[in-house]
Amino acid sequence: MTSKRVVVCSWSDGQGTIAVGSEEALSLGRKVAGALGSELHWLVLGPQPEGLLETAGRFGVAGVDRIENAALEAFAQDAYVEALAQYCNQESPALVLFSQAPDTRLVAPRLAGRLGAGVVMNVVDVTAGDDGGLEATASAYGGDTRMVYELSGAPAYVVALNTTALLAEPAEAGPTSPKCRTVAVDLSGTQERIRVIERPRAEGPRxxxxxxxxxxxxxxxxxxxxxxxxxxxxxxxxxxxxxxxxxxxxxxxxxxxxxxxxxxxxxxxxxxxxxxxxxxxxxxxxxxxxxxxxxxxxxxxxxxxxxxxxxxxxxxxxxxxxxxxxx
Ligand SMILES: Cc1cc2nc3c(=O)[nH]c(=O)nc-3n(C[C@H](O)[C@H](O)[C@H](O)COP(=O)(O)OP(=O)(O)OC[C@H]3O[C@@H](n4cnc5c(N)ncnc54)[C@H](O)[C@@H]3O)c2cc1C
The missing domain is CATH 3.40.50.1220 (TPP-binding domain)
Known part of the structure; x- marks a missing residue:
């Protein structure tokens, strides 16, 4: 892996709006990219959510990467892992950040396995360590205590963020004009092995x-x-x-x-x-x-x-x- 790009990854919530937790993940992603002296990219799988570029600009994203494919219309674990693995093999990010939701719990560890990357779940903060590497703080034992991990030695890291512990903070420098591009992936050989048959009810105020x-x-x-x-x-x-x-x-x-x-x-x-x-x-x-x-x-x-x-x-x-x- 050569590039030091930081990538926040999200996908549609099925309502056409930006997935809950994305803004918090982008805020942390921007901070980490700044500490690494690299760029923040936002990878969005599936249909384009409303307000994508405006939100990306507000949160200081340098580039929005989109993968659209019929297999990604709705969450499908194998297709999502395959698309992400192909993207990471093309772009070589240093760090891939997810907001930790039920779907991302299934995807993040598998992506890390495919990339030979390190993975940390339940993360509440990522900071630059003294040696220029990264440290991830994760909640442990049901939130009773915290663990701090040093992220060094792997070609890349996949981190799932507990975004409810984070704040959404738009870029202080004002909005950017991120470039948007479509990334091609080949999902023709992908077969789903697990199907979601019931989702939590999400009606009414949350x-x-x-x-x-x-x-x-x-x-x-x-x-x-x-x-x-x-x-x-x-x-x-x-x-x-x-x-x-x-x-x-x-x-x-x-x-x-x-x-x-x-x-x-x-x-x-x-x-x-x-x-x-x-x-x-x-x-x-x-x-x-x-x-x-x-x-x-x-x-x-x-x-x-x-x-x-x-x-x-x-x-x-x-x-x-x-x-x-x-x-
Ligand atoms: C793995 C795990 C996950 C868990 N997840 C959750 C979770 O997500 N959410 C959660 O809530 N719990 C969770 N629990 C359970 C948690 O440990 C507690 O048992 C639970 O929160 C206690 O609920 P409670 O305070 O309503 O009841 P109790 O512990 O029974 O407390 C009742 C309180 O009401 C007070 N009281 C009694 N009568 C009155 C009155 N008339 N007026 C005023 N006060 C009164 C008592 O003094 C007491 O403090 C989890 C436990 C485990 C092991």
Missing amino acids: LEEADIIVSGGRGLGSPENYKLIEQLAEAVGGLAGASRPIVDEGWVDSSQQVGLTGKITRPALYLAAGISGASQHMAGCSAAKTIVAINRDPDASIFRYCRYGLVGDCLEILPELIRAAKQ
């Missing part, structure tokens, strides 16, 4: 994008009391979330679960009622600007994370908050 979230946990006591969470969320113009036990108990849909195995959120305000503050829950909300907690146990862990804490019974406090919010 917790990951909500500005205000009101979440309830086991401390609500019974499924009927969850309506207090919904009422308060509605009254303050937010969305209702939940801790895992009440999802597991079937009180609310799994799409509302916040945490390590649920949604990773970053609202301005996160109000947690009857939630203990276990690390697996906090992995999904600790990036909130302000956390407010209601818990009757003054020693509950959630009070270590929150800016405002109310010690008391959430079944008494929530109706008061609903009343106040409606006034």
